[in-house]
Amino acid sequence: MIPPKPPARPDKVSLWRYMKLFRQDILSAQPARLYRAWMAEFRTPFFRSYLCNDPALVRRVLNERPDDFPKSNRIREGLNPLLGNSVFVTNGAVWKRQRRIIDPAFEGGRIRETFPAMVAAGQAAVARMQPGVQEIEPEMSHAAADVIFRTLFSIPIEHEIAAEVFDQFRAYQREQPILNLAAFLPLPRWVPRFHSRRTRATAARIRGLIRQLTEARAAEIAAGTAPDDLATKIMTTADPETGERFGTEEMIDQVAIFFLAGHETSASALGWALYLLAMHPEVQERAAAEAAMIGAAPDFAAMSKLKFIRDVFRETLRLYPPVPMMVRENACPEEFRGRKVAPGGQVVLSPWHLHRHERIWERADEFDPDRWQTEAGRTCGRDAFIPFSAGPRVCTGAGFAMVEGPLLLAMLLRAYRFDLVAGRVPVPVAHLTVRAKDGIWLDVKPRG
Numbered sequence: 077m078i079p080p081k082p083p084a085r086p087d088k089v090s091l092w093r094y095m096k097l098f099r100q101d102i103l104s105a106q107p108a109r110l111y112r113a114w115m116a117e118f119r120t121p122f123f124r125s126y127l128c129n130d131p132a133l134v135r136r137v138l139n140e141r142p143d144d145f146p147k148s149n150r151i152r153e154g155l156n157p158l159l160g161n162s163v164f165v166t167n168g169a170v171w172k173r174q175r176r177i178i179d180p181a182f183e184g185g186r187i188r189e190t191f192p193a194m195v196a197a198g199q200a201a202v203a204r205m206q207p208g209v210q211e212i213e214p215e216m217s218h219a220a221a222d223v224i225f226r227t228l229f230s231i232p233i234e235h236e237i238a239a240e241v242f243d244q245f246r247a248y249q250r251e252q253p254i255l256n257l258a259a260f261l262p263l264p265r266w267v268p269r270f271h272s273r274r275t276r277a278t279a280a281r282i283r284g285l286i287r288q289l290t291e292a293r294a295a296e297i298a299a300g301t302a303p304d305d306l307a308t309k310i311m312t313t314a315d316p317e318t319g320e321r322f323g324t325e326e327m328i329d330q331v332a333i334f335f336l337a338g339h340e341t342s343a344s345a346l347g348w349a350l351y352l353l354a355m356h357p358e359v360q361e362r363a364a365a366e367a368a369m370i371g372a373a374p375d376f377a378a379m380s381k382l383k384f385i386r387d388v389f390r391e392t393l394r395l396y397p398p399v400p401m402m403v404r405e406n407a408c409p410e411e412f413r414g415r416k417v418a419p420g421g422q423v424v425l426s427p428w429h430l431h432r433h434e435r436i437w438e439r440a441d442e443f444d445p446d447r448w449q450t451e452a453g454r455t456c457g458r459d460a461f462i463p464f465s466a467g468p469r470v471c472t473g474a475g476f477a478m479v480e481g482p483l484l485l486a487m488l489l490r491a492y493r494f495d496l497v498a499g500r501v502p503v504p505v506a507h508l509t510v511r512a513k514d515g516i517w518l519d520v521k522p523r524g
Contacts, residue, residue: 077355077356078441078442079351079352079355079395079396079441079442079443080501080502080503080504081432081441081504082101082103082104082503082504082505083104084104084106084107084108101505101506101507102400102401102506103400103428103504103505103506103510104505106429110127110129110426110429111429111432111433111434111440112433112434112435113127113129114128114129114130114133114413114435115127115128115129115130115133115412115413115415117415123420123421123422124417124418124421124422125403125421125422125423125424126412126415126417126421126422126423126424127424127425127426127429128412128423128424128425129426129429129430129433129436130412130413131430131436131459131460133412133413134425134430134460134462134466135466137404137423137425138425138462138465138466138467138469139466139467140467142467142468142469143168143407144406144407144408145404145405145406145407145423146167146168146404146405146407147165147166147167147403147404147405147469148403148404148405148422148423149165149405150403150405150422157275157276157279157280158248158279158282158283158332158336159329159332159333159336160283160325160328160329160332161326161329162174162329162330162332162333163175163178163329163330163333163472164333164336164337171469173315173317173318173320174326174330175468175472176315176316176317177310177313177314177315177321177322178310178313178330178472179472180309180313181306181309181310181313182306182472182473182475182476184475186306186309187475187476187479188376189304190227190305190306190476191375191376191479191483193223193226193227193230193305194223194226194227194479194480194483194484195373195374195483195487196226196232197219197222197223197226197232197233197484198219198483198484198487198488199372199373199487200219200222200232200233201215201218201219201222201484201487201488202487202488202490202491202492204218205488205491205492205520206520207492207520207521207522208519208520209497209517209518209519209520210517210518210520211515211516211517212347212350212351212494212515212516212517212518212520213343213347213511213512213515213516214515216342216343216344216346216347216350217242217246217339217340217343218233218242219343219346219484220338220339220340220342220343220346220480220484221233221238221241221242221245221335221339221343223338223339223342223480223484224334224335224338224339225238225241227305227306227476228305228306228307228331228334228335228338229289229293229305229307230303230305230307237285237288237289240285241282241285241286241335244278244281244282244285245282245335245336245339245340247274247278248275248278248279248282282332283328283332286328286331286332286335287324287328289307289331290307290311290324290327290328290331291324293307293308293311294311294324296308297311297312306334307331310322310327310330311327334473336508337471337473338473338476338477340398340508340509341398341399341477341509342398342477342480342481342484343509344396344398344509344510344511345389345392345393345396345398345477345481346481346484346485347511347512347516348392348395348396348510348516349388349389349392349481349485350485350488350494350516350518351494351502351512351516351518352388352391352392352395352443353388353489353494354494354495354496354518355443355496356443357495359388359443359445360489360493360494362384363384363385363388363485363486363489364489364490364493364523366381366382366383366384366385366486367382367385367485367486367487367489367490368490369381370382370486370490372487372490374483374486374487379479379482379483382482382483382486384445385482385485385486385489386478386482387445387446387448387449388445388482388485389478389481389482389485390445390448390457390461391443391444391445391447391448393431393461393463394431394432394437394461394463395431395432395441395443396504396510397427397428397431397462397463397510398463398509398510399427399463399465399509399510400426400427400428400506400509400510401424401425401426401427401428401506402424402425402426402427402465403422403423403424403425404422404423404425405420405421405422405423406419406420406421406423407419425462427462427463428506428510430460430461430462431460431461431463433460436456436459436460437456437460438452464477490523491522491523492520492521492522492523493520493521493522493523494518494519494520494521495518495519495521496518496519497517497518497519500514500517502514502515502516502517
């Protein structure tokens with residue numbers, strides 16, 4: 077069976093129709109030819125954008141000359157109320173300074189130290205899961221949010237503030253499209269953006285709650301009573317070049333993106349992984365047999381036993397990359413595949429299309445975790461697999477996610493079997509991340 081894929085639009089539509097489709101869902105707004113094209117140009121009255129599927133162009137933008145292709149502010153327009161000046165949207169010297177402070181918290185040794193908190197969140201997720209037909213995405217969101225709060229602030233999702241942040245974020249997600257209308261228009265900075273009153277209010281509430289956690293942690297650090305978690309590590313790390321640390325406002329920005337990137341993306345991947353395993357019972361049983369080897373309270377060394385489950389998770393990220401598109405802007409004149417690109421062009425890198433590109437991947441739309449152990453699969457993984465971006469701007473939490481995802485998947489598979497529900501085929505749509513239009517519904521059964 078071929079996993080679900082959004083319908084493609086006709087090749088030619090009006091600009092107005094395209095903008096409307098884009099705001100509703102960026103995946104189904106694209107024509108089918110992009111799954112074979114090395115590059116495509118889109119023109120609007122205000123700017124031109126270039127979707128690049130050529131691995132050589134992707135390497136140029138992300139790996140070889142990242143300073144010449146800063147993040148586009150057009151994406152920032154929709155996320156600004158929540159993310160402020162976080163590392164996800166900044167460029168240049170500001171971004172480099174932020175990464176110098178943040179990156180040490182996510183080094184390999186620190187991930188090992190946070191592992192017990194991940195296991196505790198996994199155990200809580202297994203305990204919460206109830207047998208029967210249910211929408212699985214909310215459960216995965218709950219589990220991923222629990223991981224973030226336990227590893228970042230040493231509190232479970234049941235903590236009063238953590239629970240409210242989670243609830244408010246779900247409301248924000250429902251209100252906020254991935255692109256704000258201002259992303260399509262050349263508006264000066266002083267012109268108000270097209271954010272709804274509810275979006276602004278929800279973002280302000282989330283940031284206010286994060287402020288409470290951040291200020292409380294600053295007081296604990298000053299008193300010498302702070303736990304040794306990710307928040308403490310980040311707040312006490314000085315930029316090695318300037319000696320500066322994050323102030324309260326900047327830390328609020330960073331925590332907002334940690335929660336968005338660390339919870340929303342993981343929840344997306346886990347939901348789709350369980351659906352793919354339900355579609356392929358034989359693959360699920362192989363994964364469950366591997367999961368049975370790690371026990372109910374695994375230690376970090378147990379992760380080395382989850383080789384197949386890691387490939388299942390990797391294949392899920394290929395078919396359903398949580399962040400389906402990334403936008404850069406060329407800062408100087410360029411030439412892409414013989415085409416001149418003037419400065420200010422919007423360079424779109426689409427993991428969604430690159431990971432399913434028919435000229436790169438064998439059986440591009442099929443779910444096949446075993447491909448990652450073949451030479452062809454490993455080559456494609458090097459050349460055309462960017463679920464966490466690549467180069468200097470690779471997601472700082474990529475290593476964290478590749479431990480968290482397989483671990484939670486294994487703990488759930490060890491306790492439960494997941495079956496399809498007749499008539500419930502999820503349709504992928506992109507809002508903040510790739511989710512299912514009407515949810516992912518599965519029949520959950522305890523393993524004997």
